[in-house]
Amino acid sequence: MLSNLGNILLFGSTFVTLSIIYFAYQNLKEKNIIIRKNIVYLSFFQITLIIASFLLLIFAFIFSDFSLLAVYQNSHTAKPVFYKIAGVWGNHEGSLLLWVNIMVIFSFLFFLFNYKFNKSFSLYTLLVQNILILGFLMFLISNSNPFFKILPVPLEGLGLNPILQDPALAIHPPLLYLGFVGSSIYFSAAMAAILSNSNGKNFASSIRIWVLISWSFQSLGIIVGSIWAYYELGWGGFWFWDPVENASLIPWFCMTALAHSVLVLEKRGYLYNWVLILSIITFISSVTGTFLVRSGILNSVHTFANDPARGMYILVFLSLMIFFSFVIFFKRKINDDFYLELISKETFILSNNWFMMFYLATVFIGTIYPIFTQVLYDTKISVGPPFYNSVIAPIIIPFLIMMAIGPKISWIKQKYNDFKSLVLILILSCIINFLIFFFFKSYNLLSNLIIISSLFLIIHSLKDFIINSKTKSYYNLPSFLSHTGFGILMLFIMLNHNFSKEYDLNIKVGETKKINNIEINFKDLKIEKRENYNVVIGNFNILDSKKNYQKNLNPEIRIYNNPQTLTFESAIKTNLQQDLYLTMSNIDGSDFYNVKFQIKPFMLWIWFAAFLTASGGLLRTFLKK
Amino acid sequence: MKNKFIIIFLCIFSIELSAAEINNLESKIFKNLRCIVCQGQSIAESNSDFAQTIKIVVRDKIDQGDNEKEIYKFLAEKYGEWIIYKPKFNYINSLLWFSPYIVLVFGGLLILKYLRRKKN
Amino acid sequence: MKISFLKIISISLVVFALIVFFLALNIDKRYSTEKIVGKNVDNFEIIFLNNDAVFKKQDLTNDKYHLINIWASWCLPCRKEHPILMRLKKENNLIIVGINFKDKKLNANDFLRELGNPYDFSLSDKDGTKSILFGVYGIPESILIDKKHKIINKFIGPLNVKDYEDILQLVNEK
Structure with a gap:
């Protein structure tokens, strides 16, 4: 009964998605500048159906309807209600339904915000996004249907893995999904911007808020996951460079880069190509990460039940997505000619992107390299924390320094004459580092330099903030929070790393x-x-x-x-x-x-600093210029 | 000018101090070994029987005077490269170690390209 | 010109990665320590189960094959493979060396009394450190060594009838 209803809702959503694609396409061919009302209605219909199907699944979990395979395999009557609900997305099928839900919600809201301004851009975004939704709906129905029936109906479920019965882990997947599944909307928007020949500045201002939202949730998701690993896995660590963690970190690097460079595009109209590339690879890397995790081709702490057919479907989908985005991207007609002054905000933002791409490359290559050696050389290798630490740690230093100076530099061009305060701050940082060093324990050169540069970042941002607050411009508050938060984070991670004791x-x-x-x-x-x-x-x-x-x-x-x-x-x-x-x-x-x-x-302090960093993104989302 | 000297002095001072770094070879090795019967844990983190045994073997080897490299080589011979978390630098792994820096250099050049345009 | 160069590189990298992913989907990802096969046995010194004498690598003879079997009385699969070992005992060309792994002497002897003793040499590895030399990570495991003391096969998990036949074939070659 419940199974039938669920299937009807899923098929209904698929049908509506198809009609949206059809009508959006028809509407695009028409010459008028108004979007047909029926597309708005259909979108509304789509979001209602998909949310209803999700609520239905939650309902099935709460009331332990074991006629559904997903409920039988992942729930149990003796479980507290909270974990019954969390069980909905604690398994592959349910989490995929959540995935589709988020894609639809983002699509709907984006459309609602934009459809009055720019017809062809909004319609193309809707079109592309719904093709993606269709892909995942088909995957859901054909291979991972959460409403799959079992007969006879079992009396009791198999239960949820106890390690997953935890409040932090219950909210971790939805947060993370809001982040990296949310990135689908600017993937679609980027495709749409190319197809509709949109103006760069308009494109930037339409996606900026969505980048910030997804970035914030991605950050929160990563932090919550990390807290969970800290107290639940019992190793005392909070970051293990595990493939699954890496899969969530890779899109985060893209989003961070994008959140910065989109400002350049919005303000100055530069970097259009680059912003498009970032928008595209953010979602591609999210899907790639999902592929790596769900197909089971990596060894990892977190494992979903593996099914090769699943991996194959995602991989085919991923390949098609990459293929078409490449084709569309190479067909763009965008003239992106510009030059930059060495000391300008644009250059500093680009340098942020530069470091982000380096971190991204390191983590991505480290994650997939074992697959390559296994396939090509039949050698199984491990790429673990010592690799990432030794490659990434040194490059944190210039990054922190740039991060300190960047926010204060103005657009276009500036004559930098503030060396004196720079030197003072550096000296102050060195002294504090020396004091820590002197009173506690010695640590190595690299730790020294990272601590000095994180102190430099903290003090520099504080100074800038105090000067700014005199003029009462609070627009800088979010970036101040994020940057300072990140400085504090690095500082305490290093102190923690050096002063931890273990018996x-x-x-x-x-x-x-x-x-x-x-x-x-x-x-x-x-x-x-x-x-x-x-x-x-x-x-x-x-x-x-x-x-x-x-x-x-x-x-x-x-x-x-x-x-x-x-x-x-x-x-x-x-x-x-x-x-x-x-x-x-x-x-x-x-x-x-x-x-x-x-x-x-x-x-x-580490958790506090991490939340501080994420809060900057949330605040910026709601702050008006 | 004075300031610069102070900075240089402090930096050098820091480096001097770092020479006193505590060298905890044992735990460094444990952290770099995968507990192959566990799910993504290192020998240092794991409670498993296997991890306990490896710990004894590594301690014995250190007592015998083997250095870090020799211990890794010994274990890699028995269990494959998979047991070592930090892949050694060889022909197969060269791209793993190089490519992040290739990206870094390439990105830097790309930015430079846009900076230089002005002079033309 | 330069941009098309970039295009080609990026496309070929992506295609290459995707192909590797496709191949990786169908590969056996299980871990095995079979890499040890083909290497010579390291020097070792292991004490006997029932006395303090030491069995060394030099004690391996040059005219026969050796099967080193790592077992324990608390290990259930070891019970399952025991009949196979008893059958292998009849093989003249093969010496079976049993290494008792992290076990109590009393339990080990009870086990052998109950099910029969297939071992020509019974050794004891109380803390499990000696077994590391043979790349052991879970018992039972067995290692087949040829006359030149080279490891020619490794069996992870309990020996089954197919393994038995493989061993017979290898031992009676030539």
Whole structure:
């Protein structure tokens, strides 16, 4: 019953999508300048149908309708309602429906904002976007239908992987999807701009807000995912350069570059070609990332159930998309002739793009290189954190410096005569670095330089902001927040990296171990029964004789039944200074427990700085000039 | 002029200090080894039996006086290059190491091209 | 001229990447340590299961093949492959070396008493470090070594009837 209704909604959406494509095409051929009303109605109809199908799936999950395969495989009656809902996008089929929903919503809103101004541009955008939507709808219906029925109807579901039953992970996919699926709209807009011979400035101002929105959500999604990895995966790290993380980072680099260069196009009319390229590759890289993750050709922490047919479909779709976007792009008739002054905002923004493309290239090549060696040389290699750190870290330094100076430079041309304050700030940064160095611990040259340049960025932005605030122009606030936030982020990541301490020991109940000035006491062990799992709780007491504090930490080992899984929950005590992080795991066939105790300074600041960076984008979205 | 000297002094000072860098070979090696029975964890992060064993082997090797390279070579011989997170520089991997910098140089040249146009 | 050069490069790179992706879809992505096949056995010194004597690489004879089998009493698949090992025991051309992996001596001996002892040499690797020499990452695993002490085959997981036949064929070659 539910399955039939769902299928009707999906087929209805497909039909409406087809009609939009047809009418948009017909309307484009007509000479008048007004968009036919029926296209607006159809768009409205489309968004209603697709959202209804999504709500229906949520409904099926909430009420545990196991006649749907997707619900049966990913839900369980004993699950809390919140996780039942999160289960909707915790699997391939549901997440694909969410994907299509976001494409439709963005398409609808973009159309609504633009259809009155420029007929052919809006219609072409709608046309291209709906062709993309059609592609994904067909994928959804033919291969990954969330409304697929099973007979006979099972009484109980298989349950959701417990590692996914977590508030951060519940909101992580929707945030990320708003980011990289949202980028489809400026892909379509870029195609439309070429096809309709739009003016560069108009194109820039129509996509700017969508770039900002997708950038902000992409950033938030990455941060939330990272927080989840930090406390749930139990390794104490927050970024692992895992292929799936990389797949979300690659579009983020594109969006960051685009969010900057679109300003140049809007303001000065330059870089039209470049902005088009960025708009196109953002969505292409999103789909490529999806392909890499869903096809299972990469080893990764996060795995969806793999199905080669799925990978094949996405790959064919991706190839077609690349092919047609190339054809259209090479056919463009855009005269993009300009020159830049060395010291001008344009040049600094271009240098941002330059670094972004470098990071993008590094991460992209690092992610796909193992596939290449395997196919071409039959050699399996790993490209892990040490590679990315050693390639990317040195290039962070000039990037931070440019990021500090850039915002203050004016458009077109400026005679730069502010060297004095630059030097002062640099000295100040060096001194602070030296103080950190002197009072805490030594670290290597690279760390030194990154810390100096991040301090430079922070102080420089603060100075600029204070000077600006005298003139009461708050338009710079978003970029100030993002830039300063990024500086703080880098600073604390480096401090955290250098000052983290880690203790790895095997310990029995009742034992006390002392390492340097830290005493770890394993007091006792409790076993409890909770709503949908059993749990073993360890009780640890940490005593730091030097810093004079005592903390109780209670890590858990959870035993889930549906499906049967063990998860290790870390115990974290957070304050402004540092996180105490402890995980325990049982060692088979012995009374000992393996305990990892970590002292991780400034974790809270890292999250704060990351959110600060993302908040700049959100603020800019809503701020009027 | 004075300022410049101070900067140079401070920078050199920082470099001098960095020579005192703590060399924690063991944990560096652990972090660079993949726990091949786990899902995307390094030996340093993993609790698995396999990781514990590799840790003992690496410690023994360090005690025997083997250097980092020799340890990687030994493990790569037994488990393939896959166990090492930082791919070594060789013919097959050369593009992995070079191409990011090729992009960097190429991008820089492209920007320069637009800067120079003015002189024409 | 220059732009068409860029065009060609970018198109060929993209096409190349897509082709590799297509090929990668159909490749077996499972991990294997079979890269070790073809290499010579490293020097090793492993103590016996039931006494403190040491078995060295030099103790491998030059006139017979060796099958090194890594097992433990707590490992269920090892139980499954045991009959195969018992059948291989009858092979004159093959010496079977058992390495007991991270096990208790008592349990190991109980296991052998219950199911029979196929091993010409029973060795013990209490902390699992010796097995690293043979590229072991999960047991049971078996390594077949020829007369020149070169590793000629590696079996991951329990030996099955097909493996048995392969071993027979390899051992009785020439």
